[in-house]
Amino acid sequence: MRSTNTKKKSADPKALPGGLSRKQQSILQKNGFAVTPATRFPKTVKPMLATLVDSPPGGNGWLYEVKWDGYRAVALCNHQQVNLISRNNKSFNDKFYPVYEALVQLDKNAVIDGEICVLNENGIAHFGALQNWRSEADGELAYYIFDLLWYEGRDLTGLPLTGRRALLEALIPPTGIIRYSESFDASPAKLLAATKKMGMEGIMAKKADSPYIQDRSRDWLKIKTNKRHEVVIGGFTNNEGSPKPFSSLLVGVYENGALHYTGKIGTGFNARQQKEMMEIFRKLIIKKCPFTETPDVNQPSRFRPNPPMATATWLKPELVCEVSYAEITGDGVMRHPSFEGMRTDKPAKTVTAEQPLETADILPGKKREKMVRLTKPVGKHSRKSLLNPSEATQVKQVNHHLLKFSNLGKKFWPTEGYTKRDMLNYYYQVAPFIIPYLLNRPQSLNRFPNGINGKSFYQKDITAVAPEWVKQFPYRTSEGEDKNYLVVEDEASLLWMANLGAIEMNPWNSTVQQPDNPDWCLIDLDPDKGNTFQQVIQTAQVVRQVLENLGVKSYPKTSGSTGIHIYIPLGAKYTYDQCQLFGKLIATAAHEQLPAFTSIERMTRNRKGCIYIDYLQNRPKATLAAPYSLRPKPGATVSMPLHWDEVRKGLKMTDFTIKNALERIKSEGDLFKPVLGRGVNLERLLKKFPVQI
CATH class of the missing domain: 3.90.920.10 (DNA primase, PRIM domain)
Known part of the structure; x- marks a missing residue:
């Protein structure tokens, strides 16, 4: 780990960070935190890399984790100054902003290693979803963390893995976007079988006593459930007569500084991805083939003896993508490759042929068997x-x-x-x-x-x-x-x-299916400049009382501007004329109780500075701000449904804005839902008034 202080000195064995619980302090002390060397906060970190093997190791002394299908990411957290970087030191701060924001909120003085993933509802990571992720609507992000490299001024890389992970687990909240990657005491063979059945990428095997080495190590092993690899894009083809931006990708891997061709990928990408990729490709087009040997893009095969005529366009070999495939043939070409996604976290020059080693040549042995739960389902979350x-x-x-x-x-x-x-x-x-x-x-x-x-x-x-x-x-x-x-x-x-x-x-108050029959009757309380909002509240309470005397339930909401709207469900059973007549009777009854500062006069000049109890909104094609609608007013106010007991002194329009409306809705639910219900019996109600329909 790089540090701005090259001299390492022993820390005071009794010194432990403040602000921790007794349990956390005990874990720190037990796992050797106090005797680790003191260093300054690191500028960057080169992550420890695992060696690919063909089967799980046996023997004791191994920890097994899920191999998360995502982007490796190291979080350098100097309290709320956070830098989330990829394995090739590119910033993920903006790209995966929810993870960055969660780390800022975590407010730790630590360097953490982990993997950024997009999870489906069952908690399974999928690299293709991550590669296409642009915002929270594209999937549930998680940052699975599995190692702690530095904490509160001390370099922990020399501690055994079990000690580092014990400290890490103690520092991380049990829920949230930052998740602790659990290790499993299980049969590695059964664990691998379980991950394969669940559609996961594979498992990691790590020596329990291994230090953190900033390089590839055989202390960490990766075992995949299927064959996947990173490859470098060196060109693309266009089939004759094809309307697609390109027909296949021409890819390879580096060996001794030279790019060797490993096949062409013709499946796995959709039209949108192809269009986006072509925007990048156009800037990288070159005349000379970047591979050591020019691929024959029109070579017939057993299953395609007469392939369509294709032309090749060569690219600077700077882009990396991930591919899944059935096997590698004797001449080093992939069989049945399929595009999985672009990799922006790996430099092209580092992509080499990664052949799995024989596990038996590294560590033979056997481990006790026990099945475990591998993932935590994401479950249903509110929209982000x-x-x-x-x-x-x-x-x-x-x-x-x-x-x-x-x-x-x-x-x-x-x-x-x-x-x-x-x-x-x-x-x-x-x-x-x-x-x-x-x-x-x-x-x-x-x-x-x-x-x-x-x-x-x-x-x-x-x-x-x-x-x-x-x-x-x-x-x-x-x-x-x-x-x-x-x-x-x-x-x-x-x-x-x-x-x-x-x-x-x-x-509209009505739908296109029944345009002449409104779903609700509404009363719009519209104050003049001389009115107080307390008078609006008082008027709303009187309207409610008039309706309750008739046995009618009503539903208020703020207008989001200066007034209050009161809705009565009708169930689209009556005409606009009937609806407006009912509204007029309610408005008139309320005005009679508050003649000093209310009016039912349509003409503004005749209202004389009074609150207008507007029932004329109950007409065809009239519109009013919908429940939960934003308003073009200072503060970004929202027209918010209310409980009637909230319509009292102290209520303000600014109580509900773009910033807090969603939390309010989550807490209270949809208070206006009954407005779309069965509705009142207008014929029966109008019989209680002197005017008949």
């Missing part, structure tokens, strides 16, 4: 970000549609610093809750392409701008023009709309 924090333009697949998100760093709320990226991530995370109130409803877009302080405009017609897959609902203008509303069907259409700068979501 769709878009990563660094790239200004990102393309994501949502509901099988490719969406291009642009200008992501633009400040949509300049005072608070919230960006377009923050807005889109919010709508992705809140989608399961907001979509029920948008689903199959025409939308009126309120667009703020330059944020809340920029010019805004309303847009109903999306005929000329929407992609083919976006659902539309026709309407005719007063001038006789045929146009189309946007209709939300899923997350993709929600995010496409938000990407246009539509900060708030404004759906």
